[in-house]
Amino acid sequence: MPLVLAVTLAFYCWVRLRRAGGVATAIAFWATIGMGLLDKGSLALLLPGSVIAVAEIGAGDLRPRTLDPPLRALHARLGLVLVMAIAIPWYWLAVLRNPGFLWDSVVNQQLLRFFNEELPRDFVPDSLGFFWAMLLVRTLPWSALLPAALLHGWRDVNRRATLRLPVAWMAVVLTVFSLSPARLEHYSLPALPAVALVVGVFLADGAAGRARVGRAWSVTPLAAGAFSALACATRDPSLLIARLDPTLSGYGLSPLLRAAAVTAAAGFGALGFSLAARRVRAAVLVGALTSVVLFGFVQLARERVEPLFSWRPFAHTIRESGPDRMPVFFRASDEYQLCGGLDYYTGRYVLLLSPASWVPPTYLAGRTERLFTSRAVFERAWRDGPAALVADDVPLPGGEAKIVPAPYTLVARRGMRVLLRSAGRADHASAVQN
DSSP states (O other): HHHHHHHHHHHHHHHHHHHOHHHHHHHHHHHHHHHHHHHHHTHHHHHHHHHHHHHHHHHHHHHHSSHHHHHHHTTTHHHHHHHHHHHHHHHHHHHSSTHHHHHIIIIIIIIHTTTTOSOOOOOOOOOOHHHHHHHHHTTTTGGHHHHHHHHHHHHHHEEEEEEHHHHHHHHHHHHHHHHHHTGGGGGGGGGGHHHHHHHHHHHHHHHHHOOOOOOOHHHHHHHHHHHHHHHHHOOOHHHHHHHHHHGGTTTHHHHHHHHHHHHHHHHHHHHHHHHHOOOHHHHHHHHHHHHHHHHHHHHHHHHHHHHOOOOOHHHHHHHHSSSSSSSSSEEEEGGGGGGHHHHHTTOOEEEEEOTTTOOOOGGGTTHHHEEEHHHHHHHHHHHHHOOOOEESSOOTTTTTGGTTTTTEEEEEEETTTOOOOOOOOOOOGBBBBO
């Protein structure tokens, strides 16, 4: 979210500068870039820079002979000094305290990560289809109006200049992360303000009677969405949930899914009816209300599936099932960074097991022993016990036997996450032999 804020503020300042903003606006522009560099590195510079370049090229204003006025408006020299003053001290301190940080931050976490070659792997990428689907879901019901809004902007010559920046904003963000094999679904978040601007212009022009598209462009997608949601509401929600993800079954999501489907059907239908009747202000109110109610269902669903995605229940069980000094180990095939939540909720130092067949990158040379625990050390602590192991990728019941020595006790399982406790030498008799 800080990146979304930084990018949005940068574009706001750029628009102000294009309208004869002063030095203060230029300072604000570069300050947002500098703060963004502290949050997400070079993306905070590359995304705004690429979007502005695409928008200016589209307007025919960015050519070798026309570079000087925009740079003067940006006060580029002052801006670069400001960005360096904000970012360099933090990076310098981080490099001094963490040898290899610069390579990891610039090369590994950004360049190699873009090509899904990061070392070591610490996440599982999402498919291109899921990435785009989540963009549409996050912007419901307004995403149903996006085709009409884009066509309206193209047909209205007077609006092309207004929409050039937000359209370039959407295009650059979505294209960049669509091309990256290491995309995650939330990487579309920086494009959401642009979606809001494009649809907002369309609705504002519609309210003023200046729409350049027929009502069918707005009503048809909404009607299709309403009928689809109604069809989901008439089916058994548990079957839909099991097909989506079997691990979500049994957490009370069925009534929420049906209620959300009914809400979406009613909201889409009312929104489409309002636009068909040219009651745009009522449509905006209906759309906003639908969004708020759907968000409420999403939040309730998140709370119900907390055991699947939060470490808080596991942390509570760990505290209740063993002594304070009991070592806690964490195993993950890829997303070992998930241990951060376990660290936080247990209030303990969680020992990370070395990933199988893992070759440490050069920037971790001499420090892997402090970051990861070898299998030999783990098995010795497991035999001496008591000890706990948390794993996030054990798909089948009984698969625990493949990751820990017997005897052990299965304390908890939530989806593919398991909590195991060693019997130790003191209480072998009470352990479950698998």
